[in-house]
Amino acid sequence: MEATIRIERYADQGRCVGHIDGRVVFVRFALPGELVRVELDEPHDREERFWTGEVVEVLEASEDRAEPIWPLAGPLAMGGGVGGADLVHVSLAGQLKWKTCSIVEQMLRLGHTAVEVPIDRMPQDEAERGLHWRTRIEMIADADGRPSMRRRGTHVRVPIDTMPLASRALLDVAEREHVWDGGFTPGSQIRLSVPEPRDGAAVEENYAVLVDGEVTAGTRALTEKVTVAGRDFEYGVDAGGFWQMHRQAPIALTNHVIDLVRRELNGAQSACVWDLYSGSGLFTLPLASLAAERTRMLSVEGGKTAVRNAQRNLRHVHLDNVDVRAGDVAKTLGNVRNDLARPDVVVLDPPRAGARAKVCGQIADSEARSVIYIACNPASLARDTATLAGLGYELADIHAFDIYPTTHHVETVALFRKHKR
Numbered sequence: 560m561e562a563t564i565r566i567e568r569y570a571d572q573g574r575c576v577g578h579i580d581g582r583v584v585f586v587r588f589a590l591p592g593e594l595v596r597v598e599l600d601e602p603h604d605r606e607e608r609f610w611t612g613e614v615v616e617v618l619e620a621s622e623d624r625a626e627p628i629w630p631l632a633g634p635l636a637m638g639g640g641v642g643g644a645d646l647v648h649v650s651l652a653g654q655l656k657w658k659t660c661s662i663v664e665q666m667l668r669l670g671h672t673a674v675e676v677p678i679d680r681m682p683q684d685e686a687e688r689g690l691h692w693r694t695r696i697e698m699i700a701d702a703d704g705r706p707s708m709r710r711r712g713t714h715v716r717v718p719i720d721t722m723p724l725a726s727r728a729l730l731d732v733a734e735r736e737h738v739w740d741g742g743f744t745p746g747s748q749i750r751l752s753v754p755e756p757r758d759g760a761a762v763e764e765n766y767a768v769l770v771d772g773e774v775t776a777g778t779r780a781l782t783e784k785v786t787v788a789g790r791d792f793e794y795g796v797d798a799g800g801f802w803q804m805h806r807q808a809p810i811a812l813t814n815h816v817i818d819l820v821r822r823e824l825n826g827a828q829s830a831c832v833w834d835l836y837s838g839s840g841l842f843t844l845p846l847a848s849l850a851a852e853r854t855r856m857l858s859v860e861g862g863k864t865a866v867r868n869a870q871r872n873l874r875h876v877h878l879d880n881v882d883v884r885a886g887d888v889a890k891t892l893g894n895v896r897n898d899l900a901r902p903d904v905v906v907l908d909p910p911r912a913g914a915r916a917k918v919c920g921q922i923a924d925s926e927a928r929s930v931i932y933i934a935c936n937p938a939s940l941a942r943d944t945a946t947l948a949g950l951g952y953e954l955a956d957i958h959a960f961d962i963y964p965t966t967h968h969v970e971t972v973a974l975f976r977k978h979k980r
Contacts, residue, residue, distance in 0.1 A: 560598075560599045561596055561597065561598050561599070561615065562579050562584075562596070562597055562599065562612075563594065563595070563596050563597070563618065564577035564578065564579060564584060564586070564594075564595065564597055565577060565592075565593070565594050566586060566589045566590060566591055566592060566593045566594075566595060567591060568591050569591060569657055569660050569661060569664070570585050571661075571938070571967075572585075572645070572967060573587065573645030573646055573966065573967035574586055574587055574589070574611075575589040575590060575591060577589070577595075577597070579610070582608075582609065582610060583608065583609040583610070584597065584599070584609065584610045584611070584612055585609060585610070585611045585612075586611075586612050586613065586614060587611075587612070587613040587614065587634070587645065588613060588614040588633065588634045588645075588648050589614050590620075590621035590623055590624055590648075590649065590653070591621065592619075592621050593617060593618075593619055593620060593621050593624070594617075594618040594619035595614045595615075595616065595617050595618060595619075596614070596615050596616040596617075596618060597612040597613065597614060597615065598612055598613055598615045598635075598636065599611070599612040600612055600613070600712065613634055613635060613636070614634050614636070615634065615636035616636070621653070622653075623649055623650050623652065623653025623656065623657075624648060624649065624650070624653070625648060625649060625650040625653070627639065627647045627648050628647060628688055628689065628690065628723070628965070629644055629647050629690070629723045629724070629965070631708075631717065631719070632644035632645075632647045632965075633647055633648060634648075635710070635711065635712070640710040640711045640712070640713075640717075641708040641709070641710055641711070641717050641719075642708065642709070642711050643708065643724065643966070644724060644965040644966055645965075645966055645967050646965050646966055646967055647965050651680070651684070651685060651688070651689055651964070654689070654961065654964065654965070655678050655680065655961060657967070658678060658959065658961060658967070658969040659676050659678050659959065661937055661967070661969065662674070662676045662937045662940075662957075662959055662969065662971055663675075663676060665937040665938045665940070665941040666937070666940070666941045666944060666957075668941070669938060669941035669942050669944075669945060670940070670941035670942070670944035670945050670948075671944075671945055671948070672941075672944055672945075672948070672954055674954065674957050676957055676958070676959050676971070677958055677959065678958075678959035678960070678961055678969070679811065679958070679959070679960050679961065680961050680964075681805060681806075681807040681808070681811060681960070681961065681962060681964075682807055683806075683807070684961070684964050689964035689965045690723045690724060690964075690965070691723070691724070691725065691726050691727050691730075692724060692726060692804075692805045692806055692807075692962075692964060693722075693724045693725050693726060693729065693804050693805070694726050694728075694729060694752065694753055694754060694755055694802070694804055694805070694806055695729075695750065695751065695752045695753075695802070695804050696722050696724070696725050696729065696750070696751050697748065697749065697750045698719070698722075698748075698749045698750075699716065699746065699747070699748055699749065700741070700743035700744060700745050700746060700747045700749060701716035701717075701718055701745065702716065702745050703718070703741065703745070704741045704742050704743045704744065704745055705718040705719075705739075705741035705743070706718065706719055706720075706738060706739060706741065706743070706749055707719060718741075719739075720739045721733075721739065724965065725751070726753065726755060726806050728753050728754075728755060728756055728762050728766075729751055729753040729766075731762065732751060732753050732762060732766045732768070732777075733751060736768050736776045736777075738751065738768065743770060744770075747770050747771050748769075748770070748771050748772070749768070749769070749770055750767075750768075750769040750770075750798075750799065751766070751767070751768055751769075752766065752767045752769070752781060752798040752799070752802075753765075753766040753767075754766070754781050754782060754783045754784070754796075754802075755783075755806040755807075757784045757786075764777060764778060765777075765778070765781055765782055766778075766781070767779060767781060767798030767799075769798060769799055772799055774798065777798070778798070779797060779798045779799070780795055780796075780797070780798075781795070781796050781797070781798050782794065782795060782796075783796055783802060783809065785809045785810055785813055785841070786810060787810070787813045787814055787817055787845040787849065788814065788817055788818075788845065788849055790845070790848070790849065792844050792845060792848075792876070793872070793875065793876075794839055794840060794841065794844070794868070794872050795839070795868050795871050795872055795875075796839045796865075796868055797839075797864050797865070797868060800838075800839070800862065800864055800865055800868075801838055801839075801862070801865065802838075802839070802841075803841070803962065804962075804963075805962040805963065807962070808960070808962040808970070809841055811960055811962070812841075812933065812960060812962075812970065812972065813841060813842060813845055815958065815960075815972055816842055816846075816906060816931055816933065816972065817842075817845050817846070817849055819929075819931050819956065819972070819974050820832070820846060820904050820906065820929075820931065821849070823903070823904050823928070823929040823931075823974070823976075824903060824904065827903070828853060829853035829854070829855075830853075830854050830855070830903045830904065831854075831855045831856070831857075831898075831899055831901060831902045831903050832846055832847075832854055832855070832856045832857075832902055832903065832904050832905075832906065833856070833857045833858075833859075833899075833902045833904075833905040833906065833907075833922075833925075833927070834846055834856060834857070834858040834859070834906045834907075835858075835859050835888050835892075835905065835906070835907035835908070835909070835914075835918070836859070836860060836861075836888060836907055836908045836909045836910065836914075837858040837859060837860045837865075837869060837883075837908070838860055838862070838865050838869070838908070839865045839868040839869050839872065840858065840868070840869035840872045840873065841908075842906055842908065843856065843858045843869060843872075843873070843881060843883075844872055844873065844876060844878070846906065847873065847878045847880055847881050848876065848878065853880075854880055855880055855898060855899060856880060856881040856882065856899075857881070857882050857884065857895060857899045857902070858881055858882070858883050858884065859884045859886065859888050859891045859892070860883075860884075860885060861885070861886065861887055861888070862885075863885050866883060866884075866885040869883055870883050882896070882899060888909075888914075888918055889917045889918050889921065892918065892921040892925075893921075895925075900925065901925060901926055901927075902925055902927045903927065903928055903929065904927065904928070904929045904930075904931065905922050905925070905927045905929070905930045905931070906931045906933070907922075907930070907931070907932055907933070908933040909932075909934070909939070910935075911935055911936040911939060912936075912939055913934070913936065913939030913940065913942060913943045914932070914939075914943050915943070915946075916946050919943055919946040919947050919950060920946075920950065922947075922950075923947070923950035923951060923952070923977075926977070927977065928976065928977050929974065929975070929976055929977070930947065930952060930974070930975040930976075931972065931973070931974050931975075932972070932973045932974075932975065933970065933971075933972050934970070934971045934972075934973065935968065935969075935970055937969065937971060940971055940973060944973065944975075947975050951977055951978045952975040952976065952977050952978070953975065953976060953978060954973060954974070954975055955974045955975060955976045956973070956974035957971065957972070957973045957974070958971070958972050959971045959972075960972070
């Protein structure tokens with residue numbers, strides 16, 4: 560079933576909202592203000608409160624609309640449908656507008672807080688037109704053993720011979736290792752992890768091709784390099800584990816977080832800092848080194864491999880002032896040694912679901928003066944903002960980073976301070 564509708568506003572998951580006979584329709588590949596023809600998803604006669612659909616023709620275009628730079632990720636009706644770039648139809652300026660609006664609306668609706676949010680585009684993203692930023696990609700082998708992506712709404716596997724979102728270093732590795740030539744077992748999961756070379760260095764052997772989790776080329780132990788406040792840090796990370804995907808994200812986020820922490824500590828010669836959901840230590844290393852001359856730290860991470868890497872990374876720079884814990888954050892915070900129980904600053908980078916009420920409550924119980932929250936999901940940040948507000952914290956600063964160009968995702972860093980009694 561097709562219908563012509565006027566698009567009203569941004570929604571979630573890269574969609575926009577329109578109405579058909581009073582019923583809400585969430586539309587993919589649309590923009591506010593546009594008049595579009597939409598194909599409704601099957602079954603189109605269902606009785607749910609809302610329907611979903613996709614643009615098949617643009618009758619009146621928004622000034623923010625752009626020709627899809629990666630057509631395969633565009634609308635199905637235009638030969639696309641593979642996913643991975645749901646804002647591929649939006650100009651770079653329009654993407655920033657969309658993401659800013661998303662954060663503002665979620666913070667108001669769920670966080671009950673009105674905000675203005677500056678947003679930074681990463682260096683070189685404009686020159687690259689929003690492409691070539693991912694240092695990790697994942698695909699699946701189709702029935703012929705070729706790398707492929709699934710076409711949305713079907714079981715069809717679309718073979719691909721490049722990935723426009725992948726960094727240029729990653730694409731070089733893919734060519735060198737003949738990834739696009741295929742030869743994989745049908746159905747196998749293919750992952751490429753290629754740390755961004757810094758200071759003109761070559762990739763050499765610092766990369767990995769994994770098939771069903773096993774390294775078939777390169778090495779599992781990768782090295783990431785990040786410069787924070789003028790100091791170089793080196794991280795050992797697992798090729799199959801989490802790391803910020805954008806080439807420049809580790810640098811932009813970590814420098815911003817360190818600036819906030821230094822400001823909050825205000826020249827203190829000693830401090831206690833918590834780093835929660837700490838991964839391989841992206842924030843832990845510079846926090847332990849730069850936040851104060853005598854910093855005591857607690858880091859908590861659920862992934863055991865990431866924790867082992869964090870411990871090695873700390874030993875590599877001869878830091879022994881961090882109590883590194885592996886385990887569930889809420890459970891771990893239930894048993895913190897006395898000298899770490901009262902942090903001055905808490906840094907947390909939770910998964911998409913957010914920290915949630917229990918962890919927010921434990922942070923408040925610790926009487927931390929400042930909380931720096933790194934969020935990849937504005938809705939989760941907004942919900943936790945409301946929780947923290949109820950626990951005596953106020954939002955003091957918020958800043959967004961567009962580290963996922965051509966997608967609806969956005970990273971936000973929020974600073975909360977405890978009300979003075």
